[in-house]
Amino acid sequence: MISSPEISKINSLQRSLLAWYWQQGRDLPWRKTHDPYAIWVSEIMLQQTQVKTVIPYYERWLKTFPDVETLATAELQAVLKQWEGLGYYARARNLHRAAQMLVQQYQGKFPETLAEVLALPGIGRTTAGGILSAAFDRPLSILDGNVKRVLSRLIALPVPPSQASDRLWELSERLLDLTHPRDFNQGLMDLGATVCTRQQPTCLLCPWQTDCQAYRQNLQAQLPMRETTAPLPHKRIGVAVIVNGPQILIDRRRAEGLLGGLWEFPGGKIEAGETVEACILREIREELAIDIEVGASLITIDHAYTHFRVTLIVHLCRYLGGDPQPLACDEIRWVTLDEIEQYPFPKANTKIIAALKELAPDGILTV
DNA sequence: AATACGTGGGG
DNA sequence: TCCCCAAGTAT
Known part of the structure; x- marks a missing residue:
């Protein structure tokens, strides 16, 4: 069994991450708003896609489709044209379809419960938690690529993250600061994106350095473990x-x-x-x-x-x-x-x- | 549970 | 050139 942070350590981890985030967090376009529509769009665009790539698409999208009604009534071809070049085009098709569901079922008002949000096409557990914590400050965890890397190192996870999904979700839930879910989640992602990076993490700048099992064992360059990949046809x-x-x-x-x-x-x-x-x-x-x-x-x-x-x-x-x-x-x-x-x-x-x-x-x- | 699903950037 | 992978979801 892997050693996880004890409850007494949790408060300290929460405080140090939030303090770091409030000082060092990134200034990103979708953090200027609490509009669930804008945050939803950003979360979908950010699936498997780097922040730098998303920013111009996000800005342009909100000018073309400023609200859920505009998106719902747009032609799919116009939606795909705005998405052109971003890849994973099912995201655009699902965004369009979900907008129509939101108008029909919720009068265009974004739902605030996990079950309702998860029922929308294109939204899984991480995206749902990301939207609801960012828009409504609801205490829901996330487990994206950044968080998987941070947590894998924190506990020196000895297997690839995909083989420990349940455990990583539990850890993300246990760590979540229930008084600041939005900032905690955003901070966790920023930590992964700017400090606990894939290559050459800057552990000296990390608020969790002394608690990180990978750092203590000097394994940060080896973790997280690689996923096995098949050769491409x-x-x-x-x-x-x-x-x-x-x-x-x-x-x-x-x-x-x-x-x-x-x-x-x-x-x-x-x-x-x-x-x-x-x-x-x-x-x-x-x-x-x-x-x-x-x-x-x-x-x-x-x-x-x-x-x-x-x-x-x-x-x-x-x-x-x-x-x-x-x-x-x-x-x-x-x-x-x-x-x-x-x-x-x-x-x-x-x-x-x-x-x-x-x-x-x-x-x-x-x- | 394993596979399909885009594109761009870094080493 | 090639491999890895980045704010994952659907089936």
């Missing part, structure tokens, strides 16, 4: 930029799953022993039921997702005939190079658009 994808006069064919991916609801250039996986040209011809016939002629290579893009890597091999193609059918997507459109930026695209596809604009600065493509 690699796929080669043939992609078609189908040109018909001034227009290019794009399709909207199905609403669920990878990059759901975003637009893309059509294509698919290159099978073993298949040439890129044959793959593109086959995919376009299978998914759109039109005839094309595969032309020159435009660009090749390597891109890494969380669970696999892809190489997109993009060819310019000439439209020959047939009425495009949405057999594997939700919608098809012919757009000009000028119109294309209105549509939300995944990051790898924006590189294709950039290559097209470079090839045809006047917007006229010749294939």
Whole structure:
């Protein structure tokens, strides 16, 4: 059994963290408010995403969708366009859907109980605790990446955090200062983000230094223990930029799953022993039921997702005939190079658009 | 319980 | 180039 801080130590840990936070805590945009809507948006954006990346998206989002009613009545495409580039697009779809639930079920007023907040799509235990403690100062704990690292070091956890989830949650709950839940949680995250960092933690500046088991055993560089990871599979994808006069064919991916609801250039996986040209011809016939002629290579893009890597091999193609059918997507459109930026695209596809604009600065493509 | 789900930055 | 991972959730 791992030794945890004793109850008598808890008060001291709470006081020292709060004192540190009040002096050294970060000044972040979402800390200027107690508006549960704004705090909710920030919490969703911050899932698996660094603060530095989130800040400009957060500021822009609140200008476009200043309140839950505005978000609820917006088009999903407009919501995805605001989210474009942030990744994990289910977060945007869930935010939109949850906004509609809030308007319908709560007249737009954010609920204040854990059960009600957890029932909203995209909100799990950490996000719920983060919102309710930050917005209403409710005494609910969190366990995000920062807190996992801080607590793993505090008790010198001898296994990867994912294998000790229950224990870390218990510790987060036991430590929470019930008189200052908002500041305590924010302080715990700030400690992880600025002092108890993954690499080269500055233990000399840490308010918990003398209580930290990792520091006492000089294990802070080894903890938390790494999670085991599987090697990433690699796929080669043939992609078609189908040109018909001034227009290019794009399709909207199905609403669920990878990059759901975003637009893309059509294509698919290159099978073993298949040439890129044959793959593109086959995919376009299978998914759109039109005839094309595969032309020159435009660009090749390597891109890494969380669970696999892809190489997109993009060819310019000439439209020959047939009425495009949405057999594997939700919608098809012919757009000009000028119109294309209105549509939300995944990051790898924006590189294709950039290559097209470079090839045809006047917007006229010749294939 | 294990896997799907984006992107950018650091070493 | 490659690996790791960052304010996690859903299934």
